[in-house]
Amino acid sequence: xxxxxxxxLYALLIGLVLAIALLVVFISQGDxxxxxxxxxxxxxxxxxxxxxxxxxxxxxNLTLRKPTQIDERDRLIIEKAPKTQLLAVLLSLAAxxxxxxxxxxxxGQMPLIFLxxxxxxxxxxxxLAQSLGILIGYWRANRYG
Amino acid sequence: MANARINNRIRxxxxxxxxxxxxxxxxxxxxxxxxxxxxxxxxxxxSIELAFKIAKAFGVTLEEVFQYEx
Numbered sequence: 720x721x722x723x724x725x726x727x728l729y730a731l732l733i734g735l736v737l738a739i740a741l742l743v744v745f746i747s748q749g750d751x752x753x754x755x756x757x758x759x760x761x762x763x764x765x766x767x768x769x770x771x772x773x774x775x776x777x778x779x780n781l782t783l784r785k786p787t788q789i790d791e792r793d794r795l796i797i798e799k800a801p802k803t804q805l806l807a808v809l810l811s812l813a814a815x816x817x818x819x820x821x822x823x824x825x826x827g828q829m830p831l832i833f834l835x836x837x838x839x840x841x842x843x844x845x846x847l848a849q850s851l852g853i854l855i856g857y858w859r860a861n862r863y864g
Numbered sequence: 865m866a867n868a869r870i871n872n873r874i875r876x877x878x879x880x881x882x883x884x885x886x887x888x889x890x891x892x893x894x895x896x897x898x899x900x901x902x903x904x905x906x907x908x909x910x911s912i913e914l915a916f917k918i919a920k921a922f923g924v925t926l927e928e929v930f931q932y933e934x
Contacts, residue, residue: 721898790895791911792902864907 722788723779723797727853730778734771734847741767741843754832768839775846779853796860800852807848808841815840871931875904877922893917 720728744763745751753760782788783797815837823829878884886900895914902908903918910918919926 721896724898788896790899791914792899792908793896860902860907864902864905 721793721857723782723793723853724857726778726782727850727857730775731847731850731854733774733778734843734850737767737770737774738843738847741839751832751836752830754835755830764839768843771843772846775850779850792860796853796856799856800849803852803855804845804848807844807851811840811844812837869906869933870909871906871933872903872929873931874900874918874929877924877929881922889918889921892921 741764744760744767748760754764815833819829819833874889878886878889886897886904890897890900893914894917899908899910899914903910915926915930919929922929
């Protein structure tokens with residue numbers, strides 16, 4: 720495994736664990752509006768969602784700064800990763816729109832907290848998809864050249 | 865565009881140079897060992913710069929390492 724590939728895998732796995740922990744925290748509360756009311760809950764959520772990009776920055780961006788860890792082939796793979804990122808972000812936004820429309824259609828309004836949640840989820844999906852895009856790039860390069 | 869292929873003799877040249885390891889060649893030309901593996905398997909075509917560095921590492925011309933086939 721190339722150094723960048725290894726780090727992308729670690730970033731994806733740790734990011735997934737944090738993202739799942741975030742989901743579990745929300746599901747365990749049963750109501751998203753608790754985000755507005757409980758400061759302790761907000762701090763847990765902030766810690767978890769900031770953790771995903773921080774892990775990515777530590778594992779991937781620091782690798783990019785070391786010339787011995789990365790070469791021209793790795794750079795070509797990184798350049799293609801945003802395709803996966805864009806697709807994942809668009810799909811997650813589409814999922815939000817469909818779910819929120821179906822759930823809140825009859826009420827004609829929805830809690831404002833969802834704007835924050837959409838932003839948080841987009842940032843997480845975007846970061847995870849960047850790592851996934853790098854892994855897909857290596858898989859394709861090893862398989863098809 | 866017609867199907868073209870760039871072959872290389874990197875594996876052969878490594879063995880001719882005291883069985884130079886992939887790691888050693890990678891360190892000499894400034895790339896990762898995975899890129900040397902991909903090159904030897906014909907799954908990656910290097911940039912001109914890397915191609916020249918590889919030829920220089922073996923002390924041969926570019927054409928002695930890489931061959932263009934149409």
